[in-house]
Amino acid sequence: MTTLLEVSGLGMQFSGQAVLRDLSFAFGPGVVALMGENGAGKSTLLSLLSGVHPLQAGRVCVGGHDLATARQRARRQLAYAPDESVAYDFMTGEEFLRMVLALRGQLEAPSLPALVEGFGLQPQLHKRFEAMSLGTRKKFMLVSALASDAQVVLMDEPTNGIDAQAKAYLVALFRRECGQRLFFFSTHDQQAVVDASAEVLALPDPLGGMRDA
Numbered sequence: 001m002t003t004l005l006e007v008s009g010l011g012m013q014f015s016g017q018a019v020l021r022d023l024s025f026a027f028g029p030g031v032v033a034l035m036g037e038n039g040a041g042k043s044t045l046l047s048l049l050s051g052v053h054p055l056q057a058g059r060v061c062v063g064g065h066d067l068a069t070a071r072q073r074a075r076r077q078l079a080y081a082p083d084e085s086v087a088y089d090f091m092t093g094e095e096f097l098r099m100v101l102a103l104r105g106q107l108e109a110p111s112l113p114a115l116v117e118g119f120g121l122q123p124q125l126h127k128r129f130e131a132m133s134l135g136t137r138k139k140f141m142l143v144s145a146l147a148s149d150a151q152v153v154l155m156d157e158p159t160n161g162i163d164a165q166a167k168a169y170l171v172a173l174f175r176r177e178c179g180q181r182l183f184f185f186s187t188h189d190q191q192a193v194v195d196a197s198a199e200v201l202a203l204p205d206p207l208g209g210m211r212d213a
Contacts, residue, residue: 001028001029004027004028004029004062004063004182005025005062005182005184006060007023007058007061008024008058009022009057009058009059010022010058010059011023012041012044012056020203022058024058028182031196031197032182032183033200033201034185034186034187034201034203035187035200035203036203036204039205040204040205042203043186045186045203046080046186049078049154050075051074051075051078052080055067062077062078062152077151078153079104079148079154080145081141081144081158083138083156085134085140086141087129089128089129090128090130091129092128092129093127093129094126096129097143100144100148104148104149104150106148109147111146119139119142119162119169119170120166124136134161135163138158138161142158142170150181152182152184153182153184158170158185159187171195175196
């Protein structure tokens with residue numbers, strides 16, 4: 001099995017309180033659900049894996065590239081869909097998708113039209129984010145990550161706030177493409193985990209740690 005995401009000895013503290021302690025795992029292509037109680041560090045872990053926050057302790061390799069010493073190559077293999085929108089309110093959905101792909105240096109995204117249709121976003125492409133519902137914003141975050149050519153797609157609560165049809169489409173996509181990519185997502189949605197036949201990575205709740213989602 002080709003290892004796409006490898007983590008060893010990962011640790012994180014906030015204000016002297018441990019959120020993550022000596023975390024190690026490795027995954028190849030597939031579907032992995034990151035689960036745990038509120039405060040277990042799920043969102044913190046995703047922010048570290050995506051490179052949003054710098055590593056304090058431990059090592060992360062993506063597609064064989066060290067996130068600390070070969071940051072650009074490692075991040076090129078990553079895509080991240082956060083739980084909340086990171087788009088400017090004045091941007092349209094289409095402008096946001098084009099911007100994300102341009103920042104990745106991706107000239108083409110063959111899967112983009114099918115993703116837009118699958119998530120029901122065609123009528124929303126020319127609408128500004130300030131006029132979108134939270135669910136629609138979330139769908140654009142997901143499409144921006146899924147349309148990338150990244151080997152590892154990280155998602156924070158991907159089924160949170162989206163409609164049943166979009167959720168079914170997302171789960172079907174996981175099952176269809178899990179042989180080529182790693183879908184690694186945090187969730188409280190037990191049914192989505194079952195439907196996607198996801199492997200579960202459970203985080204312990206660090207006593208006294210800072211609470212996060």
